[in-house]
Amino acid sequence: MRFMIPYDVMETVRNTNQWLGASAKTLGAYPMFAPFPNPALSWLAAWGEVTERTFDRMVTKPGWGIRSMTGEDGKDHVVQKSVVMERPFGDLLHFDVLGRKPKPRKVLLVAPMSGHYATLLRSTVMSLIPDCEVYVTDWHNARDIPVSAGTFDVEDYTLYLADFMRHLGPEVHVIAVCQPAPLALAATAYLAEEEPEAQPASLTLIGGPIDPNAAPTEVTDFGHSVTMGMLEETMIQRVGFKYKGVGRLVYPGLLQLASFMSMNSERHASAFTNQISAVARGEAHDFDKHNSFYDEYLAVMDMPAEFYLSTVDRIFKKAEIAANTFTVRGKPVDIGKITTVAVKTVEGAKDDISAPGQCVAALDLLTGLPASMKASHLEPDAGHYGIFAGKSWRNNIRPLVLDFIDSNSRKAPKAANTNSAA
Structure with a gap:
C-alpha cells in the first residue's frame, strides 16, 4: 500500500481539477446569467474549458488521426x-x-x-x-x-x-x-x-x-546525480485500483509530466494564460496551435x-x-x-x-x-x-x-x- 497511496492521491488531484474545470465551464455558461453579461463569467467559463481539457488529456490516449x-x-x-x-x-x-x-x-x-x-x-x-x-x-x-x-x-x-x-x-x-x-x-x-x-x-x-x-x-x-535507491523510493509507485494494472510497479505518467513541465514552467504558464484569454475572446478552436500541441504533450503513459x-x-x-x-x-x-x-x-x-x-x-x-x-x-x-x-x-x-x-x-x-x- 505504501507505493499505491501516492498514485491514487495524484489521480485524485487530477480528477478533482478536471471536475472543477467542467463545473466552472458549466457555471460560466449558465443560461440564467445571460441577461447580465459579465466579463468575469466569460473568464470563468474559459478557465474551466482549458482546465477540463488539460486534465482530461493526461489520461487519454491520443488517436493517430491518419485517415x-x-x-x-x-x-x-x-x-x-x-x-x-x-x-x-x-x-x-x-x-x-x-x-x-x-x-x-x-x-x-x-x-x-x-x-x-x-x-x-x-x-x-x-x-x-x-x-x-x-x-x-x-x-x-x-x-x-x-x-x-x-x-x-x-x-x-x-x-x-x-x-x-x-x-x-x-x-x-x-x-x-x-x-x-x-x-x-x-x-x-x-x-x-x-x-x-x-x-x-x-x-x-x-x-x-x-x-x-x-x-x-x-x-x-x-542520471549520475541520483542513486538507484533514491529513484526507486521517489519515482516508483503502484498502480491504483482504478486500472487493470492494479498493483503493478510503475514510473507514473503524471509524475513524468510534472518533471517535463517544471523544466519550462514559465513558458507553459504563459501558454495556458494566453489560451484562456483566447477562449474568452472566442478566438480558440479545437485544433488551434495550443490544443494540437498540448493534446499530445499532456497525454502521458506509465512506464x-x-x-x-x-x-x-x-x-x-x-x-x-x-x-x-x-x-x-x-x-x-x-x-x-x-x-x-x-x-x-x-x-x-x-x-x-x-x-x-x-x-x-x-x-x-x-x-x-x-x-x-x-x-x-x-x-x-x-x-x-x-x-x-x-x-x-x-x-x-x-x-x-x-x-x-x-x-x-x-x-x-x-x-x-x-x-x-x-
Whole structure:
C-alpha cells in the first residue's frame, strides 16, 4: 500500500481539477446569467474549458488521426491501421494504404517508451506513408497491463524489437527515434549472432543516447546525480485500483509530466494564460496551435518500473551500450558483430536532450562494419523534436534517410509477402 497511496492521491488531484474545470465551464455558461453579461463569467467559463481539457488529456490516449492520403494517381486512399503482432507490452502496427500497390520501401519506426505514446511520431509517420510501407511500435500504458503479464525491462524491450525485425524480414529498414536508439542497435547485434539472416537492411538512429557521456546534458547529469535507491523510493509507485494494472510497479505518467513541465514552467504558464484569454475572446478552436500541441504533450503513459530503472542504470549510469558490455538473458551482445547492416546516425546541433556526439558514437562501436556502410548527419539549428518531426525533418533529414534506405535496400524473397499479413 505504501507505493499505491501516492498514485491514487495524484489521480485524485487530477480528477478533482478536471471536475472543477467542467463545473466552472458549466457555471460560466449558465443560461440564467445571460441577461447580465459579465466579463468575469466569460473568464470563468474559459478557465474551466482549458482546465477540463488539460486534465482530461493526461489520461487519454491520443488517436493517430491518419485517415487518408493522396496517392500518385491523384486519388484519396484510405489509410487503415492494423495490428500485425500483438504483445502484452506493445504491438506492431502497420499503416496500410488501401488501393495502392505495396511500396518497395518497408520501414519499421521504433517509437520511444519514455513517457509519451507512439502518437508523438504522428507527423513522422504521415511524412513516410506516401513513400513507404510504415510499421510502428505501439507501446502500451503500463497501468493497463495486468500484473500477471510479468515484468518488462531493457532486455525485454530488445527482444521485442528483435522479434519485430524477424517478422518483417531482412528487407526492412529500421528507424529508431531517441530513447530506443541504443536498444535498436543492441537488437540488431543480437540478431547478428543469433539469426544473421533476420537482420534489417539498414538502421537509422535519430537523436539517441548511444553514449550518454559523450556530450553531457541535464538528462545525463540527473542520471549520475541520483542513486538507484533514491529513484526507486521517489519515482516508483503502484498502480491504483482504478486500472487493470492494479498493483503493478510503475514510473507514473503524471509524475513524468510534472518533471517535463517544471523544466519550462514559465513558458507553459504563459501558454495556458494566453489560451484562456483566447477562449474568452472566442478566438480558440479545437485544433488551434495550443490544443494540437498540448493534446499530445499532456497525454502521458506509465512506464514499467523495471524498464525505467534498468534504463537509468544500464544505459546511462553504466553505459553498457557505449562500453559494448550489454547482455540479454545472460548472453553478451557484441555490437562489433554487425557486419552487413548499414547504419546512419542523425543528430541536431541544438539538441539539449541527446546532445551531438551521443548518437554518432554508435559508428565507433561498429568495428566489423565497412566504412562505406556507415553514415552520419548533423542538422544545424535543429533541436530534439525537429530532427524527427519538425521542419528540419521534413525538408532536410527525411530525404537523406530515404536516400540512405534506397542505397542499402535488399530485394525481398519472391515467396515472402509480409504486407499481406497486415
